[in-house]
Amino acid sequence: MDVLALVLLPLPLLGAVVPAAFAGGGTRRWFGGRGESSRAGAQAAKDAAAAAFYELDSAQRDLRISIETIVAVDSSPAARKAAADFEAFGRRIDEVSHQYITAVDAYDLDRDDLEASAAARARTELTAAKDALGRAKQDLDRFAQGLGPLVDKAETQLARLAPAVERARQTLLAATGALDAVRGAGLKADDLAGRLAALGPELTKLNQGAGRHGVAETLQRADRVARDAEAVRAEAERLPERAREIDRRLVSLRTRAQALTTRSEQVEPVLSELRRRFTAACWQDLQRVPDQAAETVRQAENRLAEAQRAREEQRWPDATALLSTVRALLDSTDEAVSAAGDRLRRLNEVAKDPRAEIERTRFAVRDAQRLAMAGRQRPDPRHARPLDDAVARLDRAVDALEGRHPDYWHFLTEMEAVRSAAARVVAQIREERGQGAV
Template sequence: MTATPTQPYTQHVACHCRRVRPRGRAGHPRRASALRDVLGLVLLPLPLLAAVLPAAFAGGGTRRWFGGRGESARADAQAAKDAAAAAFYDLDTAQRDLRISIETITAVDDSPAARRAAADFEAFGLRIDEVSHRYITAVDAHDLDRDDLEASVADRARSELTGAKDELARVKQELDRFGQSLGPLLDKAETQLARLAPAVERARQALLSASTALDAVRGSGLRADDLAARLAALAPELTKLNQGAGRHGVPETLQRADRVLRDAEAVRAEAERLPERAAETDRRLVSLRTRAQALTTRTAQVEPVLSELRRRFTVACWQDLQRVPEQAADAVKQAELKLAEARKARDEQRWPDATSLLSTVRALLNSTDEAVSAAGDRLQRLNAVAKNPQQEVDRTRFVIRDAQRLAMAGRHTPDPRHARPLDDAVARLDRALASLEGRHPDYWHFLTETEAVRGAAARVVTQIREERGGGA
């Protein structure tokens, strides 16, 4: 619909007061033309705009008016036209605002709920196109500025325009409700968008800090080649961060920023600890070498201990210790070889290898130390029990009696599950004591038996406490 000499431009604008459909959706050409008319009006100087708008929406102009029923019907039709134009404008504005919300959500969220929201919005777009088409058709079908406008024609125009207005308003209400339902999705999307810039900046600063720490370490004479390689591997990630979320998406960019931050901080922390790690490695090398030398000396002392065990006690008391000197010497040699490898790894600044080798050396020396100590401990315990076996018996009986008192606490008769193993423990102790009678008593068997009896009594005590604790 175009302006004619008999139809003022302002009236034409008022008839089609609406906005252009957002780019990317097929809209009605007439809606776009109508919005261009409105924009043309908005670009007028303010004094002229103030003078034009009342006339535009009131249907003013230079035509001649005739009184009576016809003019009243024309005025009602014009009012209906103005109301429909306002409803059209409100709906188009709401659709444009909601499109921004949908674009925000889909830029951040790829969940089923977000995809469903986008699809629902597109469906609303089709409905908006339908009601807009009805409105534009109603506007173009009736020229309310004609001098010979009949009352019946005006009434029909009013009815059609009012119906179009009501339909536009109803769709806008539904669109508003749909927009309100997007609140949680929109809040989540806006939160992620708000995180985006700070997250990327933190990742960049972390990379800078890691690089600075690595330079400082290298300046102290440490190569830190593995850390340099890990930092270099983050360069492509930084490039993608610089390319932005527009290319890689908001969720992926946030994940990448978090990953770069985490990896860069790990490199920085390890670089800062590297001088201390080097010093600790040097201390462990010296300490373990000293310990290996001490074990070599102690290993040589095992043989005299074994000689005394052989001379004073039965074979069963020392047979399992026969190969301790040989095994200890082999373990110390292995430890010394591993120490040499650890020293080489440290000189080459292969810190993980050096740490692993030192752990192996420590394990070897620990096991050797236990084996070497076992021979001396065995002789000491056998000497004590040979001198006074009753002390071991009393110690064991005390443990059994303590378990028996606990089993009888709050009871007239003990629970068979507790009494039976305790009775067995008493009998086992008596048999162990009886085994010492004779010319060559097996004191080591006696010691292992009393230790086993104490273990059995301790298990009964644990069982009773667990049962009573569970019942409480």
């Protein structure tokens, strides 16, 4: 064989290889007519089913995020039902996805020897899978639309989460600063410090996040921490003024106790005059006022001393409570001491001329009688009976003044009782007529 023959020999072999290489790898046979059309139809059905599968999978993943958001925030029956319905959709999607995957795996559309009948079956099964995937997608979309209110509510709460937690942290920081400023001014605030320290574990849970404790619980905790820390901050800022107020009250109540001591010493001369001029019934209930006043003032002074010690030790709640006790004791003493003088004044007035008290009481009864008769021929027995009793009681009290030593105090209390009875009838009539108007 010569050199020319060696050079030309490979050329027919190259011509045989090149067409196969351009045909797609040298292994597929080219089909024409009905067979190739069936393969193309099956491939188109496969592509359409793949697109439907992708759309359904994307919709399911997006909706799962919404469901997880709802469940994290909302524990209502509606939220629980939404989660259960989504799980049911998940099972249905698994079924149609399995149908699709089975159809894809059953046919190799790239096989050279794929028969037209097999391609037709593949097209039918893949089309059915695509339709099932599409129906599931439509139902899932309708379900997602129905979740709109729940999603909006959950997203609103999630939008509140970060600001609420930050607000709680900032309020805690402000409370800490206010407490440090108070202590720097030389004031104790142990109770406030204790309350602030108690919020430490709550802050730790806030920092752990909603992923661990839930959105709803975290929101509640943030609001609670902010509220409690704000209360501590406000009280810390008021503490200097509170200390000054306690100092003012100590001085004022001490002065008042001293004044009451002087006034209580004047009760005995008043009682002496009452005994001399009026019957025992007019003053017997006042006999122990001087002793009781002295004892009550003594108790008040002891509480004042305790309040002073509490102030010096900066036990602010104790000092405030003790001062309130002192005020109550002095109020009761003031009332008792005043009662003796007031009793003598009223008895003097009625003894001199009881007519003003009688006319005042008769006017109250007549006014009630006029109201009871307004718009009626005869009064309602429920109104007339107590008014008749009041008139009889008034007459008896007036008649009792004719005796040699009238009980003026009994007379005064009877007049008050008659006026009260008339006032009750008036209130009853007005209430009944008001209800009738409605």
